[in-house]
Amino acid sequence: xxxxxxxxxxxxxxxxxxxxxxxGTKVAIIGFEAGAHHNxxxxxxxxxxxxxxxEINVMKGGMSFEQAxxxxxxxxxxxxxxxxxxxxxxxxxxxxxxxLYDQGCIMIDSSDNEGDPxxxxxxxxxxxxxVGAYNVKWNExxxxxxxxxxxxxxxxxxxxxxxxxxxxxxxxxxxxxxxxPSGMAALLKESHNITPDGxxxxxxxxxxxxxxxxKDEKNGWGLLMxxxxxxxxxxxxxxxKQMATVNSKTVTLDAPPLILNDRTMVPIRFVAEALGCKxxxxxxxxxxxxxx
Numbered sequence: 001x002x003x004x005x006x007x008x009x010x011x012x013x014x015x016x017x018x019x020x021x022x023x024g025t026k027v028a029i030i031g032f033e034a035g036a037h038h039n040x041x042x043x044x045x046x047x048x049x050x051x052x053x054x055e056i057n058v059m060k061g062g063m064s065f066e067q068a069x070x071x072x073x074x075x076x077x078x079x080x081x082x083x084x085x086x087x088x089x090x091x092x093x094x095x096x097x098x099x100l101y102d103q104g105c106i107m108i109d110s111s112d113n114e115g116d117p118x119x120x121x122x123x124x125x126x127x128x129x130x131v132g133a134y135n136v137k138w139n140e141x142x143x144x145x146x147x148x149x150x151x152x153x154x155x156x157x158x159x160x161x162x163x164x165x166x167x168x169x170x171x172x173x174x175x176x177x178x179x180x181p182s183g184m185a186a187l188l189k190e191s192h193n194i195t196p197d198g199x200x201x202x203x204x205x206x207x208x209x210x211x212x213x214x215k216d217e218k219n220g221w222g223l224l225m226x227x228x229x230x231x232x233x234x235x236x237x238x239x240x241k242q243m244a245t246v247n248s249k250t251v252t253l254d255a256p257p258l259i260l261n262d263r264t265m266v267p268i269r270f271v272a273e274a275l276g277c278k279x280x281x282x283x284x285x286x287x288x289x290x291x292x
Contacts, residue, residue, distance in 0.1 A: 001136070001170070003046045003159045006180060010156075011226040012047055015187050018230045019249065022048025022186040028077040029182075030068050031084060033057045037163040040171050040179035044081065047183020048190075051079075058084070069096035073103065078189045080107040081182035082122060083175035089121035101127040106185040106199050110174035112146040117217075123150055129199065131181050133157040133174045134223055140210055145174055147217050152200075153207050153224040155181050181224055191230060191247060231276030237266055246274050 007013045015021075025048065031039040034055040041053050054075065056068045063071075065086070072080055073096065080100065100107060109123045111132040123130045123146075132145035134154040141147065141154055155177035160168040170176065188194040194202065207221035215221045236245040242256045257266045269279045272290045280289040 001156065001159050003043060003161075003180075006156045006159060007046065010180070010184070010224075011228050012180075012184065012187070014228060015191075015226055015230055016049070020187050020191045020230055022051030022183065023190050025051045025078045025186040025189045026075060027051045027053045027079040027081060027182055027186050028068075028072045028075065029053065029055045030058055030065070030072075030080060030082040031055065032059045033062065035164060037161060037169060038083065038171065038175060040081075040083075040161055040176065043159055043161050043171070043176075043179035044183045044186075047180050048186035051183065051186040066090075066092055066096060069093065069100065072105065073099055076103060077105050079182050079185045080105055081178050082108070082128075083110045083178050084122075085112050085120040086122065087120055089125065093121070094125060094127075097122065097125050097127040101196050104193075104195050106189070106194070106196050108178050108182050108185065110178050111148075111151055113144045113173045113175075114146050115144045116146055117148040118146045118150050127196070129153075129181075129196075129203070130220070131155045131174070131177045131224070132220065133177045134210075141219050142173075147219075149217060151217060151220040153181070153203050153220040153222060154210065155224060184224065184226060187226070227276065229276075231274065235271060235274055237271075239264070244270070 027044055029039045039055050041055055044053055058065055058068050107128045109128045109130055111118050111130050122128045129152045130150050132151050132154050133142040134156055135142045157176035158170040158172050161171050163169045203221050206225055208223045208225055210219040210222040234247055237257045240256050242253050244251055244253055253267055255267050272279045278291045
């Protein structure tokens with residue numbers, strides 16, 4: 001599948017058009033040697049074009065997982081992308097995962113391809129987010145995609161990615177489902193410096209339900225998407241001025257903020273919608289409702 005189609009379907013392109021491209025963020029891939037097709041660094045760069053991506057080899061000729069985690073900690077990675085399976089997990093690996101989590105790093109692993117309950121690490125770690133593979137044709141999780149309470153969401157897989165010869169070859173199975181969500185996390189890091197706890201909430205609020213409403217073991221919260229509109233984390237208003245800034249972008253207000261009877265009055269619809277809320281107006285009761 002052409003990644004450009006997926007960027008449109010997941011609203012990622014809309015964030016790009018609003019200037020959110022992963023600027024100033026660091027994404028580490030724990031996988032194979034640099035440039036390996038399986039790592040999917042190119043796909044991450046499609047979702048977050050301005051993110052800095054570092055590939056860390058833990059496979060043949062590479063370092064240990066512990067060393068890789070320490071490198072991510074020292075580099076202060078914002079996002080870690082992994083598509084590997086470990087049948088054992090040490091106390092040190094768990095401690096280092098917690099250190100990354102506490103640093104604000106969002107770590108994403110694939111659920112694996114056994115078609116059975118998730119039974120390997122790092123997916124089983126409470127500090128890692130887990131993505132399964134989405135079947136576009138049937139609008140459900142792929143049959144081979146491992147599942148269970150630890151599954152957080154689904155992602156597109158089998159996206160075309162250049163191999164070392166420059167040929168576009170899809171990265172299949174759950175290994176191909178981690179890169180775009182990792183790029184999405186980089187966008188959220190740039191726009192809102194989102195924390196792992198914030199990302200957990202974002203998943204529950206911005207995944208499209210598949211199957212059972214809400215979270216279930218087969219599909220997690222559903223297909224992870226970006227909101228259609230970039231919501232604000234910083235709004236600047238000036239009394240009497242009809243220009244405001246939202247995430248450093250200048251916008252024009254319908255009405256300027258003002259001071260009335262020693263109280264500051266601001267345009268509530270503008271502020272609420274900029275923060276990602278829905279605003280309702282009941283003409284009969286003259287009541288405004290704001291919902292997050």
